[in-house]
Amino acid sequence: MKKSESKSQAKASIKTARRSSQSSASAANGSRRNGASSEKYSVRKNPYGILDYRLEVLDCRTVEEWTDGQFRYTVEGDLSAEPPPLRESRYLNKQQSIEIYRYMLLNRKMEQTLENLFKQQKVVGGVYLGLGQEGCSCASAYALRKGDWIGPLIRNQGALLVRGFKPRDVMMQYMAKSGAPTGGRDAGSHFGDKLQRHIAAPISMLGDLIPVLAGVALGARLQGKNIACLTWVGDGGQSTGPTYEGFNFAAVQKLGVILIVENNLWAYSTPVDRQAACKDLANRSIGYGVPGFIVDGTDPNQVYDVTYDAAQRAYAGEGATLIEAKMMRMRGHAMHDAAAYVPQPYFEYWKKRDPITRMEKYLLDKRWLSAKENSDLIASTQNEIDEDREFADASPYPEGSTAGERVICDNSVEIPLLYGKPKVKKAEKKKVGAASDVAHFR
Amino acid sequence: MAPVTYLEAIREGIWEEMERDPAVFCIGEDIGVYGGAFKVTEGFVHHFGSERVIDTPIAEAAIVGAAFGASLTGMRPVAEFQFMDFISCAHNQIINMVAKANYRWDAPAPLVLRGPSGGGVSGGPFHSQNPETYYAHTPGLKVICPATARDAKGLIKAAIRDNNPCLFFEHKFLYRRIKEELPAEDYTVEIGKARTHREGRDLSVITYAAMVYVAQEAADILAKEGIELDIVDLRTVAPLDKEAIAKTVKKTNRVIILHEDTKTGGLAGEIAAVINELAFDDLDAPIVRIASLDIPVPFSPPLEKFFLPKVEDVVREARRLRAY
Numbered sequence A: 001m002k003k004s005e006s007k008s009q010a011k012a013s014i015k016t017a018r019r020s021s022q023s024s025a026s027a028a029n030g031s032r033r034n035g036a037s038s039e040k041y042s043v044r045k046n047p048y049g050i051l052d053y054r055l056e057v058l059d060c061r062t063v064e065e066w067t068d069g070q071f072r073y074t075v076e077g078d079l080s081a082e083p084p085p086l087r088e089s090r091y092l093n094k095q096q097s098i099e100i101y102r103y104m105l106l107n108r109k110m111e112q113t114l115e116n117l118f119k120q121q122k123v124v125g126g127v128y129l130g131l132g133q134e135g136c137s138c139a140s141a142y143a144l145r146k147g148d149w150i151g152p153l154i155r156n157q158g159a160l161l162v163r164g165f166k167p168r169d170v171m172m173q174y175m176a177k178s179g180a181p182t183g184g185r186d187a188g189s190h191f192g193d194k195l196q197r198h199i200a201a202p203i204s205m206l207g208d209l210i211p212v213l214a215g216v217a218l219g220a221r222l223q224g225k226n227i228a229c230l231t232w233v234g235d236g237g238q239s240t241g242p243t244y245e246g247f248n249f250a251a252v253q254k255l256g257v258i259l260i261v262e263n264n265l266w267a268y269s270t271p272v273d274r275q276a277a278c279k280d281l282a283n284r285s286i287g288y289g290v291p292g293f294i295v296d297g298t299d300p301n302q303v304y305d306v307t308y309d310a311a312q313r314a315y316a317g318e319g320a321t322l323i324e325a326k327m328m329r330m331r332g333h334a335m336h337d338a339a340a341y342v343p344q345p346y347f348e349y350w351k352k353r354d355p356i357t358r359m360e361k362y363l364l365d366k367r368w369l370s371a372k373e374n375s376d377l378i379a380s381t382q383n384e385i386d387e388d389r390e391f392a393d394a395s396p397y398p399e400g401s402t403a404g405e406r407v408i409c410d411n412s413v414e415i416p417l418l419y420g421k422p423k424v425k426k427a428e429k430k431k432v433g434a435a436s437d438v439a440h441f442r
Numbered sequence B: 001m002a003p004v005t006y007l008e009a010i011r012e013g014i015w016e017e018m019e020r021d022p023a024v025f026c027i028g029e030d031i032g033v034y035g036g037a038f039k040v041t042e043g044f045v046h047h048f049g050s051e052r053v054i055d056t057p058i059a060e061a062a063i064v065g066a067a068f069g070a071s072l073t074g075m076r077p078v079a080e081f082q083f084m085d086f087i088s089c090a091h092n093q094i095i096n097m098v099a100k101a102n103y104r105w106d107a108p109a110p111l112v113l114r115g116p117s118g119g120g121v122s123g124g125p126f127h128s129q130n131p132e133t134y135y136a137h138t139p140g141l142k143v144i145c146p147a148t149a150r151d152a153k154g155l156i157k158a159a160i161r162d163n164n165p166c167l168f169f170e171h172k173f174l175y176r177r178i179k180e181e182l183p184a185e186d187y188t189v190e191i192g193k194a195r196t197h198r199e200g201r202d203l204s205v206i207t208y209a210a211m212v213y214v215a216q217e218a219a220d221i222l223a224k225e226g227i228e229l230d231i232v233d234l235r236t237v238a239p240l241d242k243e244a245i246a247k248t249v250k251k252t253n254r255v256i257i258l259h260e261d262t263k264t265g266g267l268a269g270e271i272a273a274v275i276n277e278l279a280f281d282d283l284d285a286p287i288v289r290i291a292s293l294d295i296p297v298p299f300s301p302p303l304e305k306f307f308l309p310k311v312e313d314v315v316r317e318a319r320r321l322r323a324y
Helices: A003-025 A094-119 A134-142 A157-162 A167-174 A209-222 A241-252 A281-288 A300-315 A344-351 A355-365 A371-394 A400-404 B006-020 B044-048 B060-072 B084-098 B101-105 B132-136 B149-161 B211-223 B242-252 B267-282 B301-307 B311-323
Strands: A060-067 A070-077 A149-151 A229-234 A257-263 A292-296 A321-326 B024-028 B053-055 B076-080 B112-117 B142-144 B166-171 B195-198 B203-207 B229-233 B236-238 B255-262 B288-292
Touching: A094 A134, A094 A157, A094 A167, A094 A300, A094 A355, A094 A371, A134 A157, A134 A229, A134 A257, A134 A300, A134 A321, A134 A355, A149 A209, A157 A167, A167 A371, A209 A229, A209 A241, A209 A257, A209 B060, A229 A300, A241 A257, A241 A281, A241 B060, A257 A281, A257 A300, A281 A292, A281 A321, A292 A300, A300 A321, A300 A355, A355 A371, B006 B024, B006 B044, B006 B076, B006 B149, B006 B166, B024 B044, B024 B060, B044 B053, B060 B076, B060 B084, B076 B149, B084 B112, B084 B132, B084 B166, B112 B149, B132 B142, B132 B166, B132 B236, B132 B267, B142 B149, B149 B166, B195 B211, B203 B211, B203 B242, B203 B311, B211 B229, B211 B255, B211 B311, B229 B242, B242 B255, B242 B267, B255 B267, B255 B311, B267 B288, B288 B311
Parallel strands: A149 A229, A229 A257, A257 A321, A292 A321, B024 B053, B024 B076, B076 B112, B112 B166, B142 B166, B203 B229, B203 B255, B255 B288
Antiparallel strands: A060 A070, B142 B236, B195 B229
8 A cells, every 4th residue: 555545545534534533423414413422433444544433343254065065155253243333333213223223124125025925926037135234235225315315226125215216116026017117117126217316227237337327427417516435245246347447537537436335245146255355345445445334234333324424425526435334145046046055153143233223223122113113114014025926926028019118219309417406617619729640550 | 812721621610610719629648738749729729728738647537527627607619639530549538428428417518529530651550540430329319420621611510510429530641641612601511411523423432531533533434435533521420411412413323421530330331231221222232331351450661551441442342333
């Protein structure tokens, strides 16, 4: 690392912390201190100086083993620790915390319903679950403003709910129904909404949303507005070329891209140890020259706070942020995958860190939610899911003959500028001059 | 008005669109202070500023991804590939992210991806290719290959105003070799419409880009023998102007399809199939394909000359077809 880089990184972190405390004191941005004392915010640094907000650090690694002609993975390290409580949020108030919890419940129950629909053979294709990752998806998306953008992946279905899609939309996507956001043209979580909810639809190839979100931020900036553009990538997805190309571009251009690397330990069946040689994926922020942070991905408060800070930097024109959220994918890659390759101690360790259980306990302990209120909330989300499931199930398939529509956008369609008239340099209109006679090849 | 080169016509087109519409901006490698490897955007950064003439890292996937992202906010980016050979580095963004966006999630992508393609300049295997057919094969894209300065300007303007992703293949051999007077007023050329480059009654040559001039030279030779070529310049390879293809075949009943891209899987096969579907009964002779050899574009001048379609090829095949 160059001296100047490490300096600017440290500076950015300090600036963030300072601004955060300012903005948390301001009522105008809708957040306030929730009464926790400042000692609780002490944060450790990893060996590379990356701020690590976790309240516990799991020291273990996945190793290979051959026994009786069988190859398998085992864990080396101590996984016996009990989970700590959630970190206190610097920003979230009672109502906001309950709202995030509700989205997490909705996310979980929606995916449980998708699993049931899959087993009843009502789903076309596979189902991909974000079990164990709901806190990260929901809390990070919740940290944004209305005009901001997100670019979710398959395990960020909670983020789609936070941005205003209904569980029925997701269900209809999986069931390939005509009322689904893509009208049956694409599957599962592969949908978006440009005009209202500002969601860029993912493609199956990983990392490719990152340059797109950088471009959205660029487009907004050309229209005079700094926005935050949040996207996620897995420990597997961050291995791809477009991840580097896209995030480096965002870093160079100082675009407000927030990249959450969801390190869920498994890329399909490949452990993170075989994706990257660095211990913390957040270390890569140093190479990009942007602030990097580590959070516990099963702690919605940590995820929210760090994403919120990153968004404030984006609004201030200070550029991109890389956040590594550590957690585990608690099921296989998709429904067909039993995840038999994951060593059992991992499941036991991370099951104790179920984000919904942790958030529930946090809210009950804090008395922000009574037992009765909690059970009412759980029942109301279940009702919503059941209603949506019925709606989705009753919806028709698209007419086959409509398959050819909308390949090309008619030129009569008005494409609006989302953030206003682009700012242009004030210069007299003039004709282009002649080009000089220099050419790479003749 | 002084005659304007093919390259200057493209410059004028982009410049005028940037003057007309603040949503238009340029993005690419070395397009700012250097003005691009071929100087298409020379001087742009001084007039429009570095906000609208953006030099990027060497990262084609990021350039296309960012152009698409900006287009989602209503901007109209014009992205340059330094050489169209490098479009392969952004292949996934183009065919999976961009081309399918309107279809999948109702997100039109009004962007232009442009750059120099084609051989004849000893550019070697990575600075001479004609990769247009990969993209003509992908639904959702418009693929434009102009042959004249007038068309180059009219089509780049039409591409910038179009609501769909347009791939604009400029032919680097033509950049400074052809020039003509352009209309003084603002004009566009419709995407998807072919043009008759030369009228003739005996035999059709369906072609595009630099090969238009190979056909033209052949036509001059053949005219002395009383064989008149009807040269159709497609201008756009996606969408194909099937009507124009059928029309010329119905007129001459004999057809050569000529392109600089390599033969196998090249566009000539598709055009032959279109003729088969629309004008089979009008054929008096087999359809002939003339294209580059199925090899990488070789570097050394004699090797490249051997590789590319030649005037003699067209003359020879035209005589054969005439006598068929």
